[in-house]
Amino acid sequence: MQIRIFTVPSADSGSLQSEMNAFLSAHRVLEIEQKFFQNDNGGYWSFCVRYIDGGGGSGAPYQGGYSGKKTDYREVLSERDFSVFSKLRAIRKELAAADGAPAYVVFTDEELAAMARMPEITEKAALEVQGIGEKKMARYGKALIERYNALPASAPAGAGAAAEGGDGGPAPFDESAK
Numbered sequence: 001m002q003i004r005i006f007t008v009p010s011a012d013s014g015s016l017q018s019e020m021n022a023f024l025s026a027h028r029v030l031e032i033e034q035k036f037f038q039n040d041n042g043g044y045w046s047f048c049v050r051y052i053d054g055g056g057g058s059g060a061p062y063q064g065g066y067s068g069k070k071t072d073y074r075e076v077l078s079e080r081d082f083s084v085f086s087k088l089r090a091i092r093k094e095l096a097a098a099d100g101a102p103a104y105v106v107f108t109d110e111e112l113a114a115m116a117r118m119p120e121i122t123e124k125a126a127l128e129v130q131g132i133g134e135k136k137m138a139r140y141g142k143a144l145i146e147r148y149n150a151l152p153a154s155a156p157a158g159a160g161a162a163a164e165g166g167d168g169g170p171a172p173f174d175e176s177a178k
Contacts, residue, residue: 003050010036010043020047027051031133073113084148085116091147095140106140107132121145 004023008016033048074082089103089112096103107115114129115121126132126141 002052003048006045006047006049008045008047010045024049031135071109071113073109077113077116081113081116084121085113087151088112088116088144088148091144092140094147095143099140107136107144121148 006016006020006023008020027049029049029051031050035046037044037046073085077085088107089109092103092106092112096106099106108131111129111131115126118125123137123141123145126145127134127137132141
């Protein structure tokens with residue numbers, strides 16, 4: 001992870017903003033912190049950008065992240081993992097509604113799929129998933145894990161049919177959990 005600081009005067013004509021936008025589109029941004037400062041020379045915004053190099057420094061746009069193609073997690077995950085994934089999505093939907101945030105802000109499907117593949121979902125293990133940091137864990141992760149572990153059908157990994165409802169089949173897919 002790298003850090004870059006941008007300082008943009010409030011009276012900027014747009015050139016510094018354009019420079020920052022070009023930088024942001026060429027890198028995978030992990031986090032942006034912003035703060036407004038004012039002194040005798042006027043006001044300005046300061047942006048602290050934490051990022052991963054996107055185009056190898058070539059200035060090429062970052063090619064990772066959302067590709068526009070949807071992943072069918074029924075095909076990608078095992079039956080057991082898809083069952084866990086579906087439960088995690090339902091909990092994510094509740095957390096997002098309670099916070100007034102889009103579901104993908106709480107956790108992406110990719111993050112949930114990575115957690116669903118874990119033998120046991122713990123805070124320590126979830127922090128190993130790319131995209132889940134301390135802030136996200138504190139804000140959403142602990143509640144997600146607590147709610148998941150409180151579900152009656154949540155059995156430890158490797159429990160096979162018990163984790164899937166007893167008959168060995170996958171849990172029904174809930175379209176509303178998107």
